[in-house]
Amino acid sequence: MxxxxxxxxxxxxxxxxxxxxxxxxxxxxxxxxxxxxxxxxxxxxxxxxxxxxxxxxxxxxxxxxxxxxxxxxxxxxxxxxxxxxxxxxxxxxxxxxxxxxxxxxxxxxxxxxxxxxxxxxxxxxxxxxxxxxxxxxxxxxxxxxxxxxxxEILSRIIQQYTPKAIWERAILFMETNELDIPNAVMELTFLFLDIKDFTSFAEKHSPERVILALHDIFSVAMEIIDRNSGDVDKFIGDAIFSVFDNPLNACKAALEIQKAVGEINESRINLKEETLHLRAGINSGKAIRGNVGNSRRKDNTLIGDSVNVASRLEKLCDPDKVLISENTYQLVKNDIKITSGEKVNIRGRESELTVYYIEEA
Structure with a gap:
């Protein structure tokens, strides 16, 4: 032997x-x-x-x-x-x-x-x-x-359902065996996109048609957001909430998305389909990225007045346009073309805010 x-x-x-x-x-x-x-x-x-x-x-x-x-x-x-x-x-x-x-x-x-x-x-x-x-x-x-x-398969699946910012931070803290991503105050630009009257559209069409329409718009929007170094934080029904380190990139992404959706609508018209129209609101400022939930289910989300203002501007925005706050305008004014500013009332705030529609970035 x-x-x-x-x-x-x-x-x-x-x-x-x-x-x-x-x-x-x-x-x-x-x-x-x-x-x-x-x-x-x-x-x-x-x-x-x-x-x-x-x-x-x-x-x-x-x-x-x-x-x-x-x-x-x-x-x-x-x-x-x-x-x-x-x-x-x-x-x-x-x-x-x-x-x-x-x-x-x-x-x-x-x-x-x-x-x-x-x-x-x-x-x-x-x-x-x-x-x-x-x-x-x-x-x-x-x-x-x-x-x-x-x-590897699980990682790919989770990455599809997790914001890039959270995934990247989680990898950093994984080496120290941390189970919680630490809370942090961040200076960011926030972009909210929403499909106008989508509830009415959904009521008139089959679930398959509704999901297909969302997919057509969301897939194009996500590609443009990613190309402009943004990160989709979450989907909220028919809305997209994304964040950017660079405010000019947020403005460019929003304009590109509106242009792309216009092209999608041309195809929908040729197919005799109902058109869909986006509203876009942008604000810049500080927010807290923090953990909410318990040990079984958590969300690492962005919280703060700056986020709320961006969401409110999206609601005030005319369809097919991009509305930005004074905060964002001051950061990008040398690189964009705008309409003249106007004063608006935003729910939850006592004073009026000056806002601008972007024409070109």
Whole structure:
């Protein structure tokens, strides 16, 4: 029989990253994998009897293990530790370098996992143990391949339903194991787009026709918003709420969308379909991007008076036009053509606001 040598065994161990042992906080074994069981001649009945101090580590217990591993893990001072120990196998004592991690199991119970980092042998290992290790590696790699593929598909699905700003920030905080995206005050430009009298349109047409009409307009609008470095924050019925770092880009996007919808309407007229008309409102200012909801379902949304003003301007806007606030106008006045300003009353505000229709940007 051809046995694997030290280098071949270590290569398998390095590639495996297998969890050999799961123990509770009393260091009583909860479970062990087949490779470990074969290597150290353990059976399933040991699952309820085996203790690391009495059955696994060679006696006497090294006091350094107590001080450097057991106590820090038990008290929670450390959640991850590397250490070396002698483990008594079937025929010999084996030097093992462990990676120990304190984690929560799926039921939120605190447990300790023992990964194998390096194993040093003095003679030929039990070949059955090696075969078990090889099989476990193959099974794990197959499972990881499936998980990776499923994760990629899930990521693509979630990205389609999540604002780009949230997705990008979530990736940054994922590395620190944060479950909440921190609240932040941001200076942005807000664009609201809404289809005039869409409720009446929806009542007169089949659901399929309604969804198709929305898709035609929304897909073009999203492409233009993305091309102008904007981000669709959410859809609100037949409305689109998007945000921009650059106010001029917001103005350009709104004008391009109105032009594109005009072209869509020309096709609808040729098909003897009812035309649809957008209103657009833009405002610039500060807003809070914050979390609302609970641990089961959250929304990371933009909140503030600047957002509300943009929404109100969209409601006041004439169809097929783009209405901007004084705040936005001051930021882009050298780069756009406008109609003369006019004073308007906005619900929720005592003083009138000056607003402008954009003609060109």
């Amino acid at each position: 051809n046995y694997l040598n030290q280098e071949q065994v270590q290569f398998l161990v390095d590639k495996s990253e297998l969890i050999l042992l799961e123990v509770d906080l009393n260091f009583t074994v909860i479970s062990f994998n087949p490779f470990f069981a074969e290597l150290f001649n353990l059976s399933e009945e040991h699952n309820v009897k085996l203790n690391l101090f009495n059955n696994v580590f060679s006696k006497p217990i090294d006091l350094s293990f107590i001080s450097s591993v057991y106590d820090p893990i038990l008290t929670g001072k450390k959640n991850e530790i590397d250490f070396s120990s002698q483990v008594q196998g079937q025929k010999e004592s084996v030097q093992v370098e462990w990676k120990v991690k304190r984690v929560q199991d799926p039921t939120s119970k605190e447990i300790v996992l023992f990964h194998i980092g390096k194993i040093i042998i003095n003679s030929e290992l039990n070949q059955n143990a090696i075969l078990l290790l090889q099989n476990e590696i193959l099974e794990k790699n197959h499972s990881l391949g499936l998980i990776t593929k499923q994760s």
